Every structure is written in C-alpha cells, then in structure tokens.
Amino acid sequence: MTDLLGTGRKAANERTQLVRAGLRRRHRNEQAFRILGIVAICCALGFVALLFTDVLRKGIPAFHQATLHLDVTYDPTLLNVDPVPERTAGQSDADFNAARLAWQRSVAMLNWNKVVEAALRTVTPAGLEIDSRQLLTIPETNARHVIREAFVANPNLLGRTRSFDLLASANVDNWVKGNIDRELGDAQQQMPAQARALVDGWVADGTITQDFAWGLFTNVDSRAAPASAGLAGAFMGSLYMMLVVIVLAVPIGVASAIYLEEFAPKSRLTDLIEVNINNLAAVPSIVFGLLGAAVFINFFHLPRSAPLVGGLVLTLMTLPTIIIATRAALQGVSPALRQAALGLGASKTQMVFHHVLPVTFPSILTATIIGVAQALGETAPLLLIGMNAFVASVPGSIVDQATALPVQIFLWQGNENRNFFEARTSAAIMVLLGLMILLNAVAIFLRTRLERRA
Amino acid sequence: MTNLENAQMDMLAGKVKMTQQSVNTAMNPSDALDRPIRLTARDVTVHYGAKQALHGISIDIPDRAVTSFIGPSGCGKSTFLRCINRMNDTIEGAKVGGTIKLDGEDVYDPNLDVVELRARIGMVFQKPNPFPKSIYENVAYGPRIHGLARNKADLDEIVISSLRKAGLFEEVKDRLGEAGTGLSGGQQQRLCIARAIAVGPEVILMDEPCSALDPIATAIIEELIDELRENYTIVIVTHSMQQAARVSQKTAFFHLGNLIEEGVTEDIFTNPVNKQTQDYIMGRIG
Numbered sequence: 001m002t003d004l005l006g007t008g009r010k011a012a013n014e015r016t017q018l019v020r021a022g023l024r025r026r027h028r029n030e031q032a033f034r035i036l037g038i039v040a041i042c043c044a045l046g047f048v049a050l051l052f053t054d055v056l057r058k059g060i061p062a063f064h065q066a067t068l069h070l071d072v073t074y075d076p077t078l079l080n081v082d083p084v085p086e087r088t089a090g091q092s093d094a095d096f097n098a099a100r101l102a103w104q105r106s107v108a109m110l111n112w113n114k115v116v117e118a119a120l121r122t123v124t125p126a127g128l129e130i131d132s133r134q135l136l137t138i139p140e141t142n143a144r145h146v147i148r149e150a151f152v153a154n155p156n157l158l159g160r161t162r163s164f165d166l167l168a169s170a171n172v173d174n175w176v177k178g179n180i181d182r183e184l185g186d187a188q189q190q191m192p193a194q195a196r197a198l199v200d201g202w203v204a205d206g207t208i209t210q211d212f213a214w215g216l217f218t219n220v221d222s223r224a225a226p227a228s229a230g231l232a233g234a235f236m237g238s239l240y241m242m243l244v245v246i247v248l249a250v251p252i253g254v255a256s257a258i259y260l261e262e263f264a265p266k267s268r269l270t271d272l273i274e275v276n277i278n279n280l281a282a283v284p285s286i287v288f289g290l291l292g293a294a295v296f297i298n299f300f301h302l303p304r305s306a307p308l309v310g311g312l313v314l315t316l317m318t319l320p321t322i323i324i325a326t327r328a329a330l331q332g333v334s335p336a337l338r339q340a341a342l343g344l345g346a347s348k349t350q351m352v353f354h355h356v357l358p359v360t361f362p363s364i365l366t367a368t369i370i371g372v373a374q375a376l377g378e379t380a381p382l383l384l385i386g387m388n389a390f391v392a393s394v395p396g397s398i399v400d401q402a403t404a405l406p407v408q409i410f411l412w413q414g415n416e417n418r419n420f421f422e423a424r425t426s427a428a429i430m431v432l433l434g435l436m437i438l439l440n441a442v443a444i445f446l447r448t449r450l451e452r453r454a
Numbered sequence: 455m456t457n458l459e460n461a462q463m464d465m466l467a468g469k470v471k472m473t474q475q476s477v478n479t480a481m482n483p484s485d486a487l488d489r490p491i492r493l494t495a496r497d498v499t500v501h502y503g504a505k506q507a508l509h510g511i512s513i514d515i516p517d518r519a520v521t522s523f524i525g526p527s528g529c530g531k532s533t534f535l536r537c538i539n540r541m542n543d544t545i546e547g548a549k550v551g552g553t554i555k556l557d558g559e560d561v562y563d564p565n566l567d568v569v570e571l572r573a574r575i576g577m578v579f580q581k582p583n584p585f586p587k588s589i590y591e592n593v594a595y596g597p598r599i600h601g602l603a604r605n606k607a608d609l610d611e612i613v614i615s616s617l618r619k620a621g622l623f624e625e626v627k628d629r630l631g632e633a634g635t636g637l638s639g640g641q642q643q644r645l646c647i648a649r650a651i652a653v654g655p656e657v658i659l660m661d662e663p664c665s666a667l668d669p670i671a672t673a674i675i676e677e678l679i680d681e682l683r684e685n686y687t688i689v690i691v692t693h694s695m696q697q698a699a700r701v702s703q704k705t706a707f708f709h710l711g712n713l714i715e716e717g718v719t720e721d722i723f724t725n726p727v728n729k730q731t732q733d734y735i736m737g738r739i740g
Contacts, residue, residue, distance in 0.1 A: 266546060334583075336579065336581055336583035337583060337585065337586075338544075339541065339544075339577075339579055339583065340579065340583040340584070340585060340646070340649075341585075342541065342544060342572070343539070343541065343572060343576070343577035343579065343650070344572065344573075344576070344595065344596040344599070344649065344650070344653060345569045345570070345571075345572035345573040345596065345599065345600060345653060346569075346595075346599055347569055350599055354595070354599075355585060358586075359586060
C-alpha cells in the first residue's frame with residue numbers, strides 16, 4: 001500500500017506505467033463506441049434512404065399520366081336532344097326549373113359513348129379493324145361524363161367540335177409506361193392486340209402523351225374510373241380533421257399542462273393524473289379508435305366516417321403528447337425568472353402569462369405541430385370509425401363523409417388493380433410525406449424565429 | 455482586488471480596518487440603533503417538511519439603514535430574508551411560524567394580500583435575473599402590473615428615474631429598447647435593483663446580490679447600496695464579512711438556524727460578545 005502511494009520517483013514511474021496500461025484499453029473502448037455509433041447512424045440513414053428511393057422510384061411516374069388529345073364533335077345525328085328550354089313569358093320559377101331538370105335528364109340519357117367512339121374513329125388509321133367495345137377501353141370510362149358536362153355547361157356546342165384532354169384508361173397508362181411485358185401472349189395481356197397497336201400508333205403521332213396528372217390533386221377517389229382517382233377528398237378530410245384537432249387539442253392540452261404544472265396543488269390526485277397522462281401517451285392508437293366508435297358514434301350518435309369524429313379521436317390521441325411536452329417546457333423555465341416576477345409582486349397568473357408562457361411558447365408550438373403531424377399520419381383509429389369507407393366526393397364540412405390521406409393510402413394499397421395503383425399509392429405517400437415535412441419545417445422555422453426574437 | 459485582500463488580511467489579524475462608508479458609521483456609533491424600527495420579527499420559525507430551518511428568530515430592522523445578515527452556508531439567513539416578503543410561500547412544504555411586522559402590520563395576516571406586500575418589500579436575488587425583455591420593459595413591468603403610472607409619460611419618468619437611482623441610466627440611455635439580458639453581470643444586477651425600485655418599495659431585500667459578480671461590479675453595487683440607504687430600508691444577506699462591514703450599519707450573525715448575535719456593525723466586528731461570532735469573524739468556523 002505504502003508503495004502504491006509512495007511519493008518517490010520510482011513509485012511515480014510505476015503509477016505512470018499503470019495509467020498507460022489502462023490508457024490503451026480506455027482508448028480502445030472509446031474507439032469501439034465511436035465506431036458502433038457511426039455504424040448505427042449509417043444503418044438508420046441507409047434504411048431511410050432505402051425507403052425514400054423506393055417511394056420515389058415507384059411514385060414519381062404516377063405524377064404523369066397517359067392523356068388522349070381528341071377533337072370531339074357534338075354531332076346532332078348522334079345527339080338527338082331538344083333545344084335548351086328558354087324561359088317563356090309568365091312561366092313560374094318552379095316550372096322553368098322543372099323544364100331545365102327534364103332537359104338535363106334527357107341529356108344524361110343519351111348514349112355519349114357514341115360521341116366518344118366517333119371522336120376516336122376520326123384518329124384511327126383506315127386499315128385498322130377494331131370493334132367499338134375494344135375501342136372504348138382506351139379512354140378512361142369517365143370520358144363520356146367529361147364530354148357531357150361540357151355540353152350541359154354550354155349547349156351551343158351542338159354541331160361544333162371541341163378539343164379535349166381525356167385521361168387514358170389505367171391499362172393504357174400501364175402499357176404506355178412499359179409496366180406490362182410486351183412479349184406476353186394475347187391471353188395474358190390486359191388489352192386486345194388491335195387496341196395495343198392503336199395506342200402505340202397514337203403515342204407515336206402525339207395523340208397520346210404523358211401529361212402532368214393534375215387529377216391526382218383535384219379529383220376524388222374513383223373505382224369505376226381508376227385512372228381518374230385522386231386525393232382531393234382525402235386531403236380535405238385530413239384538413240378538416242386537423243382543424244378539429246387544432247381547435248380542441250391545443251387549447252385543452254396547453255391549458256391542462258399549465259394548470260397541472262403551475263396551479264394544481266401537489267397531491268395524490270394530481271400524481272395519479274400525471275401517471276395516467278403519461279400512460280395514455282403509450283396506449284395503442286387503435287384503442288382510441290375503439291373508444292371513438294363506442295362513445296362518439298354509438299353513444300353520442302355522431303355521424304360515421306365524419307372528420308368530426310376522426311378529429312375527436314385524434315384529439316384524444318394527441319392530448320397526452322401535447323400535455324407532456326408543454327409540461328416539460330414549463331418545467332424547463334428557470335426558477336430565477338419565476339422569482340423575479342413574484343418578487344416584484346406579480347400574481348401567479350401574471351407570472352405564468354407575462355413571463356413563463358412567452359418564454360416557453362416556441363417549445364409549446366413545436367410540440368403542438370409535432371403532435372398534429374403525428375395525428376395527420378395516424379390510420380388505425382380511423383379504420384374503426386368508418387373513415388375507410390369509399391367516399392367519392394369532397395367533404396363540404398366536418399360532418400360529411402370523408403376519408404383521410406393515410407387511409408386513402410391504405411385503401412389504394414389494397415386496390416385489386418395492382419399494376420396501376422402501386423404507383424398511385426407511392427404518389428399518395430409522397431404527398432403525405434411532403435405535408436409532414438412541410439409541417440415540421442414550419443415548426444422549425446417558427447421555433448428558430450421566435451427564439452431569436454426572445 | 456488588492457483592497458479586498460488587504461481587508462481580509464486585516465480582518466484575519468483581528469484589527470478591522472473600516473472602509474470609507476463604515477468609517478462614517480464609526481463616527482456616529484449610535485446611528486444605526488437610534489433609528490425608528492421598520493420591521494420587527496418575533497420567534498420566527500421555518501420548517502421545510504420535517505426539517506426545522508429556523509429556530510425562533512427575533513430581530514428589529516431599523517428604518518433607512520442597511521442591515522446585513524452574515525453566517526456560514528445553510529445557516530438560515532436567506533431563509534429568514536425570504537420570510538420577510540413571503541417568498542417562502544412559493545416553496546412546497548415550507549411552514550413559517552412566529553410574527554413579522556412591517557410598521558406594526560403582520561406580514562402573515564391572512565387578510566393581507568401577498569401581492570401588496572411584495573409591492574412594499576422589493577427583492578434583489580443572488581443571480582441577476584432580468585426578464586428576457588427590453589431594458590425599458592424590465593423596469594416598467596412592476597409599475598405597470600401595480601397600475602402606478604397613469605400614462606406613458608408617467609411610466610417613462612418612473613423608468614428613467616429608477617434607472618438613475620440604480621446608477622445605470624447613463625450607461626443604457628441610448629439602448630433602452632435592447633434586451634436586458636444583453637447587459638454585463640453587474641449592469642444586469644443594477645437593472646434588477648432599478649426594477650425593484652420602480653415599484654416604490656419601502657424595504658429592499660437583497661439576497662447575496664454580489665456573489666455572482668466580479669470585484670469591480672461588486673464595488674459599484676456596494677456604493678449604490680450606500681446611496682440607496684438614504685431612502686430605503688435595506689436588508690442584505692452576504693457571505694462576505696468585508697461586504698457586511700463596508701455597507702451595513704447593523705449586522706446579525708446566524709448559525710445553524712439560530713440568530714447568535716446582532717448589533718451595530720462596528721461592535722459585531724470589533725467586539726463580538728458571543729464566542730461563536732468571534733470564531734466566525736476570525737475565520738475559525740464557516
């Protein structure tokens with residue numbers, strides 16, 4: 001012992017040797033941990049890169065879609081339609097409206113496919129034999145509606161010709177993009193040989209081009225006309241839900257956190273509440289869906305598939321996140337600031353609202369945006385309250401039937417038209433990820449901005 | 455620095471050499487105790503849960519003078535200071551017993567609003583803690599919440615004269631809109647003093663106001679305290695016996711939650727009655 005702690009030259013040298021011996025091992029450990037860390041980061045980055053490349057590779061083609069450029073003639077011989085009813089003198093509003101409705105109904109009853117077919121025939125090479133059924137598989141089935149709507153909007157088109165950009169069917173899109181093996185036999189092809197030849201010819205002469213798929217953003221989901229399926233309905237559904245979440249979860253969450261942290265007496269009850277809030281944050285989201293179905297739909301009889309109910313469920317799910325993050329932010333405020341305010345004679349409320357909240361505002365805002373982003377991406381609870389229903393309209397309010405972006409991705413992923421919807425699904429994922437990145441960027445921007453000002 | 459070191463050497467040698475301010479006091483030794491009494495404490499006890507932090511403190515604080523509390527760390531001097539403006543209320547599990555009276559009014563009277571009390575008894579803390587707002591807002595905040603200014607002109611006047619009294623105005627007059635947290639440590643502490651003065655308190659409590667400052671900033675604050683005693687009753691907690699000797703007229707020595715000895719500063723430092731006080735002043739405990 002005395003030797004080890006000796007103060008002589010020899011003892012000091014021995015100690016140095018011991019330290020050196022240990023030093024090598026310490027350096028080795030440090031090196032090992034550094035390498036482990038780098039490997040972990042590389043793995044994580046690799047997986048993220050893999051995910052993004054896969055999504056981008058599959059999704060980007062979906063933003064362009066095979067489109068037919070056709071001159072459509074509203075041929076009076078095909079369209080046996082009365083002139084639009086004019087308002088006669090002395091006619092009542094109700095009679096006039098009834099007459100207009102009857103006219104619209106008669107227009108809808110016409111066989112518009114004949115008009116489409118005639119337009120297609122004008123660009124079909126003379127030598128090619130193709131029957132009408134096969135010919136009509138080339139444009140998407142909604143082509144006749146597009147042409148009819150244009151006519152209803154402008155009845156003067158009768159006897160005239162107008163050019164249209166019509167979506168090609170999903171099969172044509174696949175064929176044009178090369179998603180289908182050209183060497184496969186007729187029996188395995190999705191389109192008959194004449195139609196394939198015709199499409200190839202149209203691609204060559206520019207009748208079919210790949211245009212930017214605005215429909216992906218402006219159209220609602222569609223099963224009858226898959227090529228026209230879009231995200232507008234799901235986007236609005238998600239937007240309404242986010243509104244409900246922001247309006248409910250943010251004030252309730254922040255107010256609960258402020259009360260619990262600043263005003264509530266420390267008692268067994270508040271401890272219990274705190275533990276429960278922390279546990280709620282770990283509850284699987286699907287449980288919140290069950291709760292929503294049981295409480296909001298079965299008990300309160302709120303409408304099924306409505307953004308209101310979806311928003312309420314997501315609010316419940318987001319609340320713990322917001323409360324926990326806000327409390328953490330409040331706990332992080334230095335006691336010196338509180339004492340400064342109290343020492344001047346500020347009341348507790350004044351201390352909280354004049355000093356503590358302004359300082360924590362950036363953190364609370366970030367927590368809120370991240371909570372909302374999490375809610376935006378949530379799917380499971382929405383399935384249980386009927387938001388996976390097929391909804392072919394844009395919701396006009398929070399009580400209309402709607403679906404949400406992540407649910408739309410889920411629905412498209414399960415669509416039987418795999419060839420076509422695989423790309424659509426990835427495109428929808430890109431839109432959702434884009435929104436998420438946007439939300440997070442806003443959070444970061446606001447945070448740095450507010451922190452710089454403070 | 456050399457001044458401080460010299461003072462320390464002298465003190466250790468047992469021959470206390472007073473600085474300029476203390477010499478003034480020495481000329482009128484009865485000055486501190488002849489003053490009217492502003493604050494009286496009787497049998498003040500504080501419990502933090504089961505632990506008793508203060509054992510029956512009784513002391514009178516004279517008007518318009520500086521009273522210093524000295525003693526080793528954990529002796530209860532800060533705890534007692536925080537009883538005076540009821541800052542202990544904010545600490546979970548703290549229980550205060552006994553009475554503290556400001557001008558005969560019980561500070562712990564349940565009918566007395568703590569907000570009003572703290573407007574009358576200002577406080578300056580150990581670490582400068584300006585609000586993360588502009589210099590102007592820092593000083594204007596107190597008058598604003600208490601409704602002391604009728605209009606903007608009044609408020610401007612309060613802010614400027616408070617900054618003047620705190621000896622900070624000349625240094626910051628061109629940047630009142632800049633953040634108070636951007637000032638140096640000593641300036642921040644003077645800003646905190648200005649902020650306390652702006653409410654128009656009768657008593658100012660200072661909890662080791664110089665412990666986070668360098669010697670030059672400390673000297674400026676000490677000078678300021680000496681000026682302020684013309685108009686305010688000041689109670690200061692300090693670790694530095696030299697500081698107590700320099701700025702205060704009355705000194706109280708705390709040890710292990712007890713008030714061991716109190717009296718005119720000069721008497722305490724030159725002629726302590728109690729053995730423990732002697733030991734502390736000679737540097738044998740603490």
